[in-house]
Amino acid sequence: MNAYAIGILVSILIYLVVGSYAGRKVKHLDDFFVAGRSARTLLVVGTLVASFLSTNAFLGETGFSYQGHGPLLLILTTINAMGYVFGALFFGRQLRRSEALTVPEYFGRRFESRGDRVQIAAGLTIIVGLSAYLLAVTQGASLIVSEVTGISYGTSLLIVWAGYTSFTLYSGSRGVIITDTLMFLLFTVVGFVALYFIIDRVGGWFAAIESLAAFEPKSGLIAWHGHLGPGSPWRTPIEGLTWAVIFGLSWGLVVAVSPWQSSRYLMAKDEHTVVRAGCVAIAAVLALYIALVFGAAAINLVNPGIELPERVMIWAALHLMPTAPAILLMAGIMAAALSSASTFLSLVAFSASHDIFLHRAQDDRRHLRISRYTMFLVGVVILALAFFQPPAIFWITYFAGTLFASSWGPLAFFSVWSDRITAAGAFWGIVAGFLGNAAAKMLSVFELVALPVFLDPFVIGLSLSIAAILIVSRMGRVTDSERAYRAMIHRIPSAEIDERKQRETLRLIRWLIAVGALAIALMVIFYARPYAASRSAPAPDGPAREAGRGVDER
Amino acid sequence: MSGELLLAIAYGASMIVTGAIAYRIVKRDYGTRPRRDEGREVRQPPAIRRTPPRSEDPSAD
Numbered sequence: 001m002n003a004y005a006i007g008i009l010v011s012i013l014i015y016l017v018v019g020s021y022a023g024r025k026v027k028h029l030d031d032f033f034v035a036g037r038s039a040r041t042l043l044v045v046g047t048l049v050a051s052f053l054s055t056n057a058f059l060g061e062t063g064f065s066y067q068g069h070g071p072l073l074l075i076l077t078t079i080n081a082m083g084y085v086f087g088a089l090f091f092g093r094q095l096r097r098s099e100a101l102t103v104p105e106y107f108g109r110r111f112e113s114r115g116d117r118v119q120i121a122a123g124l125t126i127i128v129g130l131s132a133y134l135l136a137v138t139q140g141a142s143l144i145v146s147e148v149t150g151i152s153y154g155t156s157l158l159i160v161w162a163g164y165t166s167f168t169l170y171s172g173s174r175g176v177i178i179t180d181t182l183m184f185l186l187f188t189v190v191g192f193v194a195l196y197f198i199i200d201r202v203g204g205w206f207a208a209i210e211s212l213a214a215f216e217p218k219s220g221l222i223a224w225h226g227h228l229g230p231g232s233p234w235r236t237p238i239e240g241l242t243w244a245v246i247f248g249l250s251w252g253l254v255v256a257v258s259p260w261q262s263s264r265y266l267m268a269k270d271e272h273t274v275v276r277a278g279c280v281a282i283a284a285v286l287a288l289y290i291a292l293v294f295g296a297a298a299i300n301l302v303n304p305g306i307e308l309p310e311r312v313m314i315w316a317a318l319h320l321m322p323t324a325p326a327i328l329l330m331a332g333i334m335a336a337a338l339s340s341a342s343t344f345l346s347l348v349a350f351s352a353s354h355d356i357f358l359h360r361a362q363d364d365r366r367h368l369r370i371s372r373y374t375m376f377l378v379g380v381v382i383l384a385l386a387f388f389q390p391p392a393i394f395w396i397t398y399f400a401g402t403l404f405a406s407s408w409g410p411l412a413f414f415s416v417w418s419d420r421i422t423a424a425g426a427f428w429g430i431v432a433g434f435l436g437n438a439a440a441k442m443l444s445v446f447e448l449v450a451l452p453v454f455l456d457p458f459v460i461g462l463s464l465s466i467a468a469i470l471i472v473s474r475m476g477r478v479t480d481s482e483r484a485y486r487a488m489i490h491r492i493p494s495a496e497i498d499e500r501k502q503r504e505t506l507r508l509i510r511w512l513i514a515v516g517a518l519a520i521a522l523m524v525i526f527y528a529r530p531y532a533a534s535r536s537a538p539a540p541d542g543p544a545r546e547a548g549r550g551v552d553e554r
Numbered sequence: 555m556s557g558e559l560l561l562a563i564a565y566g567a568s569m570i571v572t573g574a575i576a577y578r579i580v581k582r583d584y585g586t587r588p589r590r591d592e593g594r595e596v597r598q599p600p601a602i603r604r605t606p607p608r609s610e611d612p613s614a615d
Contacts, residue, residue: 071558071561074561074565075561075564078564078565078568079568081568082568082571082572084572085572085573085575085576086572086575088576089575089576089579222558223557223558224556224557224558224560224561225557237557271584272580272584275576275580278576279572279573279576282568282569282572283569286565286568286569492583492584496584497584497585497586498584499585499586501584502580502581502584502585505580505584506577506580506581509573509576509577509580510573510577512569512572512573512576513569513570513573513574513577515569516566516567516568516569516570516571516573517566517570518566519565519566519569520562520563520565520566520567521566523561523562523563523565523566524559524562524563527558527561527562528556528558528559528561528562531558532556532558532559
């Protein structure tokens with residue numbers, strides 16, 4: 001067993017210990033489902049970001065940046081991360097006032113539907129969409145463990161699966177938010193540690209920008225539009241920008257309303273925590289993506305020929321970093337995978353037990369026990385699928401990720417901000433958004449239809465969902481209790497009207513605005529100006545090039 | 555203005571804009587001063603509630 005294997009196993013053991021400690025406090029259903037609704041800002045931020053970033057961010061998107069599309073990823077993330085604040089303000093606070101245990105339960109209470117079909121439809125989308133996502137993350141994490149440690153894929157799968165399933169099963173959301181926060185802190189720190197070592201290896205920041213600006217094999221590597229032309233999915237800057245804006249909006253909706261993001265607001269101690277968490281999360285995600293995008297792009301200066309781009313960070317850990325930080329980076333990548341896996345497992349199990357089978361009133365302890373059995377069963381099914389299905393990580397992530405943006409996005413905001421939506425409209429909105437997106441993706445993936453950039457499956461699903469909600473709602477009538485429920489979620493609870501809390505929240509928001517201003521200054525000084533200067537100067541032959549020549553000697 | 559400069563500005567501006575919107579909403583929704591629009595359970599803190607209503611205040615005119 002090598003040092004990386006030991007590092008990864010030790011990190012999993014730490015999560016197990018923390019999860020078991022947190023699990024001892026689980027006495028009631030509220031503890032298991034929504035962490036007793038007592039989470040403070042750091043915990044909500046930790047679980048928001050850790051659930052959002054998975055192996056896709058550390059492997060798929062760093063590979064994407066390495067290939068020359070990092071700046072488009074930054075544009076996408078800039079738009080997408082705004083979903084944290086908009087989601088918290090315009091959906092998260094109202095969702096929290098519902099005091100539901102799951103987001104589908106909120107939809108079920110908000111819309112008085114025949115046979116609870118709105119809650120069941122929302123719950124089913126979670127079971128289908130997030131099980132696929134969980135499968136992808138489990139397979140991704142197992143492949144990393146297998147590749148880094150030399151252990152077989154099957155054994156790695158068992159280690160990874162047992163790691164996240166055991167603490168999630170025992171401690172539920174109470175454990176998940178703590179382990180998520182630990183994982184968030186770990187991968188955020190190692191993201192910057194990796195950036196430091198990569199940039200140091202290529203001769204420092206300004207030398208790296210100068211060399212990347214003139215990097216011939218992938219021209220435009222750090223230009224605002226990234227690398228275009230042969231080998232790139234986009235032919236023109238406008239095509240790339242259109243893609244980044246559409247995906248930014250789609251992932252912005254995911255961040256604002258998807259079950260694995262908005263459900264975190266149900267755990268918040270109060271509404272101020274919801275708003276503060278949204279404000280810290282946008283800054284944290286934007287900062288981390290700078291490290292990932294520029295770090296991955298700079299690896300080109302050392303080795304522009306890595307065959308599997310999605311392994312670029314693993315390559316950097318093995319070749320560009322000393323052993324101790326490299327172990328931390330491996331553990332950080334693993335943390336990104338495990339944090340998403342634990343959240344997805346808990347949400348699928350909660351929906352199966354609470355939204356589909358047990359949504360009628362049940363004894364608290366019995367409900368808790370059944371939820372744990374369901375979680376174990378879901379875990380076993382995922383393990384079996386991961387074992388027998390060939391890994392298709394990025395395809396599945398691509399498939400499952402934005403399903404919720406189109407099936408839940410319009411309904412989530414309409415449920416709060418419109419009093420003309422009926423239960424039938426809500427139901428058909430979920431169905432049309434989900435099926436519309438999934439069908440368009442199927443046709444596109446199997447190359448039966450070539451969709452233009454602006455007609456992404458997300459756009460098709462979203463349009464169908466909005467149309468279904470509005471058209472079907474026109475044919476029905478909103479009930480008095482639906483109007484009353486909507487009025488209830490707009491009433492600010494008296495406990496939230498507190499000058500001290502408001503002062504603290506406003507202080508944090510001022511901090512966010514200051515960070516935004518500082519970010520502009522830093523991006524201009526460290527990116528836009530040196531890039532412009534390099535483009536107008538002759539091609540460099542500086543230390544970065546020399547560093548690149550030295551890579552094969554290692 | 556170059557695309558890189560615009561990207562740099564947009565990157566930070568996303569935090570400034572969302573922060574400004576959040577500031578306005580938190581200031582409006584969670585303050586202790588009464589609001590004229592939609593109702594909420596508590597509109598004034600005890601200290602303000604002790605002040606006589608405007609119609610009963612002899613100095614109001």
